[in-house]
Amino acid sequence: MMRPAVFLDRDGVINRSPPPGEYVRNWSEFEFFPSIFDWVRLFHSLDLPIIVVTNQRGIALGRTMQAAVDDxxxxxxxxxxxxxxxxxxxxxxxxxxxxxxxxxPKPGMVLVAQRKWDLDLSRSLMIGDSDRDRDLALVCGMRFLRAADGTLSDEPLPDRIGEA
Ligand SMILES: [Mg+2]
Ligand SMILES: [Zn+2]
Structure with missing residues (x-):
């Protein structure tokens, strides 16, 4: 049976975002928001799959390396x-x-996760700090919460991308 899930953006949700145009290049630059562990503990207690979806264009730009991101x-x-x-x-x-x-906000990562884990996106939640994350939620029919500095706020989704 299809299950709901929680999708998390990484930078700005799990860890403090690097400055604009910069990338987290190694573990010493990765700083957790303390609140993320409480959030994920709540989701885990409800048996919700917890899936991270992160854009890391720095790899294509040569600013960080795949091996470093994997590490x-x-x-x-x-x-x-x-x-x-x-x-x-x-x-x-x-x-x-x-x-x-x-x-x-293209849905490729979410759609692969949906098939792999048999997820019901209409009952799933996206947590992100950017408009890309909000638009992803909209494209995929998911609910959305905006994260900022380790706190969460509700944000109504527009009917169409680009409206808000
Ligand atoms: Mg982010
Ligand atoms: Zn891609």
Whole structure:
């Protein structure tokens, strides 16, 4: 039976965003928001799959490396698991703008996760800090909460992308 899930953006939701135009290049630059562990613990207690979907164009730009991103995600998921609130899956778009079907707000990563984990997107939640995340939620028919500095706010979705 299809299940609802929680989708999390990474930078600005799980960890503090790097400055505009910069990328988290290694684990020493990765700073968790303390509140994320409470959020994920709540979702995990409800048996909701918890799926990270992150744009990392810095890989295509040569500003960071796939191996470094993989290492960050190994350590990041390890930290969640150690705290008893494991992340179900992590999807990364390493591509440039307009060169793939997965760079948010394009739905590629969510659709792959939907098939892999048999998810009901209409009952799923996206948490993100950017309009790309909001537009992704809209395209996929998911609910959306806006994260900012480790807090959450509700935000009505527009009827169409580009309206808000
Ligand atoms: Mg973000
Ligand atoms: Zn992509």
């Amino acid at each position: 960050i995600h190994r350590r990041m998921t390890g930290e969640f698991a150690r705290r008893g609130c494991p992340i179900t899956d992590v999807f990364v778009c390493p591509h440039m703008e307009n060169s793939c079907d997965c760079r948010k």
